[in-house]
Amino acid sequence: MDFNEQGFKHLEAGEMELAAKAFTDAIEADPKDPTAYVNMGTLLQSMNDADRALRFYDKALELDPTFASAYYAKGALYYAAGLFVDAEAALRTALLNGLDDADLHFMLGMTYQQLGDPVRGLPRLERATELNAVDVEIAFQYGLALAQNEQIEEAAEVLEQVLLLDEQHTDARYNYAIALAFLGRQDECYAELETVLAYQPEHRLARDAKEKMDHLLGDN
Template sequence: MGKMETGIEYLKEHKFEEAARAFTEAIDEDPSNPVGYINFGNLLLHLNDFERAKTFYEKAIELDEHASTAYYGLGNMYYEQDKFKEAQEYFEKAVHEGLENGDIYFMLGMTLVQQEKSRFALPYLQRAAELNLQDVDAQFQYGLALAQSQQIDLAMEQMKEVLKLENEHSDAHYNLGVGYLYYADVEKALHHFNEALRIQPDHVLAGNGKEKVQEMLNQNTNDND
């Protein structure tokens, strides 16, 4: 196993000093290889050392202007600092340079969500969901973007897909409750609000939804008397 692979393994194991040593040795052995700088940038990003991470990513780009994972790293760096417009720009550059996986589309979609541009986020989150079929977050965020784009039926179907992956997903239950409430199916709405509260008793939105349903049921009872 080479120094680079060793460093990546250490990083996965959260052995940061060992990872730094391995990446430093890899850079010393081949200073013209951008991958060493990208991996060191990833380590620094993991440690929230944003300024130094930026330096390493920029060095990688200086060596190879098409280094897509360096642009991805810079996107993550800006995202972690809540600088979503800058993050979006670098994620778009990463895609332009050929990075093609579920994570890049997910992060690009999330930068747009954070900028309250859910309609523009939708195709990216859809692609992320298609590429990461077992990723609960990708599936859920796609469903949420559908709901925010007023595609209620598709959003509800997507939330059901989330629950197939993780039945104890309180937010998926809550959003299904909202969907059924939209169609005035109060019994199913109440069921999903109750499930959300069973899983997460302090789920404020589910609690509010349940109160609204109970008011509707009480009103129906009074009207029938």
């Protein structure tokens, strides 16, 4: 196990000082390797020290301007800070430099969502689901993006898959119900809203939607 592996083992165990020592040892062993600088930045970011983390990411990019992991790490930092324009630029550069994993596509898709650009966000979220078909949050956000792009039938299919992964995901079930309503499947919509409220009685959106449906049914 090398210093970087030791560092992540300590980081996962919450042993921050030991993780910092391992990443420092990695930098000292090979000061021209950008990997250890990104790892140290990740540690600092997990400790809410964004300024120092950014300096380590920039140092990694000084050593290798094409190091995609450093751009991804910067993008995640900017996203967490609400700097979505900067996040998009960094994450897109990571993509252009060859990084192609679910986390990157998901982060880039969510960044476009935050920028109010669901059209550009949709293919990134779709790619994330292709690379990780069992991640509930990725699938849920992809379903929402499909709905925002008015692809309601496709959204319903994806949200149904989310519920196969997690039947108690009440937000997914609520949005699935709304998609069913748009598709004219009112009885199924009503049943899904009832299920949402069975799992989460305080779900306000589901309660309001069910009350509206009750009112319409009463009028009829």
